[in-house]
Amino acid sequence: PEEAVRHPIWRMGPKISVDCATLMNKGLEIIEAAVLFELPGEAIEVLIHPEGVVHGFVEGRDATLRALLAPPDMAVPITHALFQGETPPPSTLRxxxxxxxxxxxxxxPEGERFRAIDLAREALAQGGSAPAILSAADEEAVAAFLAHRIPFSAILSVVEETxxxxxxxxxxxxxxxxxxxxEARAAAQARIARIEGNASPAPRADAGVRVPMYREERF
Structure with a gap:
């Protein structure tokens, strides 16, 4: 958990930092953008951008792109939220x-590693309570990971099964x-308990070898 919450660019809380590592944060943002701007999910694309200075593009019908660039600091969106419709004070950011x-x-983002985005798109397509189920399951899974109850690789399996x-x-x-x-939290907690039940016992201090905390298992 300590490694997962050390984001290379952003300074954020533990939960959102883990969501950044799984890309669940982007999955949730797809749902948010679809609702806020009344867009179909397929019109919203996610790109991995290591520098973290481009925060969004809008594609025009004339094939142009308009980008929002800003320092990678949460003070920027927080200021926008606090002063929306008003002139904010001069920024202290460089x-x-x-x-x-x-x-x-x-x-x-491609491959199994980033399937959080697929899960979010699935929840958006289902509609109704599906996004709430996704969010609740993710909260329970991340909390269990931060508490050293499940490995990082199990987070999305908890969400998917829920x-x-x-x-x-x-x-x-x-x-x-x-x-x-x-209901989602109860189902997620049940899955977490099963994963804990498959955990290997902690190694003895005098064992002299490093024993993995969890058995090799595809979650």
Whole structure:
């Protein structure tokens, strides 16, 4: 957990730092953008950008791209949220120097490692309570990982199994969301308990060899 929460660029809390490592943060942002801007999920693309200075693109019908660039500091979006519609005070952040940043790199997330994005797209397509189920399961899985109860590789398996066990339902009132959240957390906790049950015993101090905390298992 200590390595996962050390983000190379951003300074954030433990939960969001782990979400950055799994790319669940981007999956949740796909759902947010789809709702806020009334866009279909397939119109929203995720790119990996190591420099962390380009925060979004908008593609025009004329094939142009408009980008938002800013220093990788949470003070920027927080200030925007606090002063939306008003003129904020001058920023104390050092202006972004593109010459100093140098080349910008982008890549598409591919492979099993980034399946959090696929899970988020699935939740968005299902609609109803599915995004709430996804979010609740992720919160439980990340909390278990930070508490050294499950390995990093098990986080998304907890989310995926929870989504398969808790069916999405229409949301007519806030209590429907609360019920979906409760069911998702219960299912996630059950999966976490099973993973803990498969954990190898801790090595003896005099064993002289490093024993993995968990058996080799594909989660």
């Amino acid at each position: 202006p972004l120097d593109l010459a100093e940043v140098g080349p910008l790199h982008f890549a598409r 989504m398969s066990r808790v069916p999405a339902a229409p949301i007519a009132r806030p209590s429907d969301l609360a019920e979906a959240d409760r």
